[in-house]
Amino acid sequence: MLGSLLRQMVGGMERIPEEIWRAFQERRKDIGGCGPQLVDVMKMLQLITSSQHTFIVIDALDECMAVQRLRLLGLLKKILDKSPGTRVFVTGRPHIGDEIEQRLAGQVVSVSVTPRKADIITYLRVRLSEDVTPEAMDASLEEDILDKIPENIPEMCVVGWC
Numbered sequence: 001m002l003g004s005l006l007r008q009m010v011g012g013m014e015r016i017p018e019e020i021w022r023a024f025q026e027r028r029k030d031i032g033g034c035g036p037q038l039v040d041v042m043k044m045l046q047l048i049t050s051s052q053h054t055f056i057v058i059d060a061l062d063e064c065m066a067v068q069r070l071r072l073l074g075l076l077k078k079i080l081d082k083s084p085g086t087r088v089f090v091t092g093r094p095h096i097g098d099e100i101e102q103r104l105a106g107q108v109v110s111v112s113v114t115p116r117k118a119d120i121i122t123y124l125r126v127r128l129s130e131d132v133t134p135e136a137m138d139a140s141l142e143e144d145i146l147d148k149i150p151e152n153i154p155e156m157c158v159v160g161w162c
Contacts, residue, residue, distance in 0.1 A: 001058075001064075001072060002038065002041050002042070002045060002072070002075060003035060003036070003041050005045065005056065006036075006041050006044055006045055006048075009045070009048050009049075009054070010044075010048075013048075017047060017048070017051075019044075019047060020044050020047065020048075023036055023040055023043075023044065024036065027040070038075075042075060042078065042079070045079055046078070046079055046082045046083060049079055049082075049083035049085070049086040050082055050083045050085075052085065053085040053086070054083065054085065054086040054087070055086075055087050055088075055089065056076070056079075056086065056087070056088045056089070057088075057089045057090075058072075058088070058089070058090045058091070059090075059091050060091060060092060061090050061091065061092040061096060061100075062092035062093040062095065062096045063092075069096065069099065070099060070103065073099065073100060073103035073104060074103055076088055076103075076104065077103055077104055077105065080104070088104070093154060094112070094154075097110055114153075115153055117150045117151075120149065120150040120153055121146055121150055124145060124146055124149060124150070125146070128142060128145065
């Protein structure tokens with residue numbers, strides 16, 4: 001994920017910093033031409049984020065495996081510590097809120113977002129109208145879908161770095 005983040009940042013730059021260019025060139029010479037190791041990626045990210053305002057957005061962090069999620073949060077903390085102009089915005093379900101607050105040193109603002117029932121019903125109606133086998137559903141089943149699903153949608157938790 002951090003390698004992808006680095007690629008996006010470098011891709012948006014007018015000029016690639018010499019240190020980053022050299023590091024990539026050196027890795028290409030290695031057997032197999034592997035990309036930079038995590039420690040190198042971190043150094044490059046810190047170099048970029050320490051020299052410019054940076055916004056990092058990570059969606060659905062709760063879908064990441066717990067071990068990887070904790071490691072990622074720890075690495076983001078290291079970037080934030082060395083880059084005061086960097087902000088991180090993370091979305092995920094409420095069960096990871098404590099992990100985020102602990103790993104990012106309590107400097108997190110958490111905003112709970114719950115979708116409106118009417119919006120969910122509208123979305124479901126659109127998806128049901130696109131069903132390629134409409135004969136498989138009768139009015140009773142459609143009514144159950146439009147009644148039960150909106151009642152069971154969990155709240156989302158949006159966490160932003162301040």
